[in-house]
Amino acid sequence: MLKWWKISGIILVLYALVGGLLLPVPQLPILMQSIRNLYYHVPMWFGMQTLLIASAIYAAKGLIYKDLLHDIRSEAYAKIALLFGTMGLVTGMIWAKNTWGAYWTNDPKLNSAAIGMLMYAAYFVLRGSIDDAEKKARISAVYNLFALPVFIVLIFVLPRLTASLHPGNGGNPGFNSYDLDSRLRLVFYPAVLGWIFIGFWIAELQIRINKLTFLKENED
Amino acid sequence: MTHFIINQIQSSTLADAGSTDKFHVVIAVIAMLFLGIVAYLISLDLKIRKQEKK
Numbered sequence: 001m002l003k004w005w006k007i008s009g010i011i012l013v014l015y016a017l018v019g020g021l022l023l024p025v026p027q028l029p030i031l032m033q034s035i036r037n038l039y040y041h042v043p044m045w046f047g048m049q050t051l052l053i054a055s056a057i058y059a060a061k062g063l064i065y066k067d068l069l070h071d072i073r074s075e076a077y078a079k080i081a082l083l084f085g086t087m088g089l090v091t092g093m094i095w096a097k098n099t100w101g102a103y104w105t106n107d108p109k110l111n112s113a114a115i116g117m118l119m120y121a122a123y124f125v126l127r128g129s130i131d132d133a134e135k136k137a138r139i140s141a142v143y144n145l146f147a148l149p150v151f152i153v154l155i156f157v158l159p160r161l162t163a164s165l166h167p168g169n170g171g172n173p174g175f176n177s178y179d180l181d182s183r184l185r186l187v188f189y190p191a192v193l194g195w196i197f198i199g200f201w202i203a204e205l206q207i208r209i210n211k212l213t214f215l216k217e218n219e220d
Numbered sequence: 221m222t223h224f225i226i227n228q229i230q231s232s233t234l235a236d237a238g239s240t241d242k243f244h245v246v247i248a249v250i251a252m253l254f255l256g257i258v259a260y261l262i263s264l265d266l267k268i269r270k271q272e273k274k
Binding site for chain 1: 243246247250251254255258261262264265268271272
């Protein structure tokens with residue numbers, strides 16, 4: 001039997017996918033119907049950030065308790081976070097092409113997101129370069145704990161200090177001022193919650209597979 | 221003239237109905253794709269559970 005949050009994830013994402021295309025949206029200049037991408041693009045970043053926080057928590061736990069199972073969890077959360085980040089970038093690029101006229105602009109948020117993603121890609125390169133499991137867990141946990149605050153600064157702080165095309169950045173109005181009649185919220189919040197649940201579900205499956213592999217390797 | 225206008229209205233209504241049908245097909249395909257991913261996740265969940273019980 002599936003746990004409640006997995007069932008909730010399925011229902012919420014299905015509702016967001018269908019409702020996101022069918023329910024009315026405010027007609028805003030330039031954005032027009034592309035505002036519906038808010039339901040698909042932004043939840044990916046929320047999912048990524050939540051998973052990265054979970055990854056950092058387990059990295060810290062791994063350092064404190066010196067348990068390799070925490071490292072397995074930390075790695076899996078980071079891996080699925082990177083998957084969500086990639087989906088966020090792809091949906092963002094499609095949106096950018098239709099509203100800003102190019103797949104990639106010199107926007108500080110875009111560049112920061114790319115740097116942040118590369119930083120986490122380097123985390124996996126680092127892990128792959130160390131053979132000893134305990135050493136790998138320790139070093140990558142320290143890297144992970146340093147990477148998270150840098151990622152938060154790159155995504156949330158830096159783009160707000162300079163001119164940006166993104167809403168809520170560089171003096172632009174944020175999501176709240178767009179959403180005057182709350183029609184977007186009806187789909188946006190369920191989409192965020194649903195994708196977070198789905199992200200944790202995929203990560204949980206990855207963790208369980210890695211645990212089984214780890215236990216089998218240690219049996220031999 | 222009246223005949224022309226009626227024809228125009230009819231053709232635009234038909235075109236709208238056609239595009240609405242296509243739109244619903246797109247939504248149905250997206251929903252089916254997601255449900256396919258969910259089915260895969262559930263089957264993976266069950267397979268892992270079996271392995272864990274062993």
